[in-house]
Amino acid sequence: MNERGFGQAVKEFRERLKISQEELSFRAGLHRTYVSQLERGLKSPSLRTVQQIADAFHVDILKLLQRAERRSK
């Protein structure tokens, strides 16, 4: 798994839910600039941050991580 694949997965889940980066950052308790960096694959999030994002999507963390792994190939 790599940063690029994780970022792509986040972007896909977010766009599927039709919410902005700002809304995601609000829901997850993260800075909007950090969410932007994550989606662009510029940061490697901690597991705690991954959990916060999964919660913001109301999705199982493993589902988000499986998508991230597929997108990392």
Add this chain to the structure above:
Amino acid sequence: MNERGFGQAVKEFRERLKISQEELSFRAGLHRTYVSQLERGLKSPSLRTVQQIADAFHVDILKLLQRAERRSK
């Protein structure tokens, strides 16, 4: 998923392989004290670190994360 569950999963995989924390830290390119803190649930690793640990175990990252999620319940 939480730090405690991830730490427990790492410890279980490591003990199954019969390797020391020192050997794991060497293989993963991490400090031994950091590996110790991870196993005790004191740190939330980045996805990059999780990947390094999975590689050190020669196991799929999703397998390690699935175990971590089960141990977090």
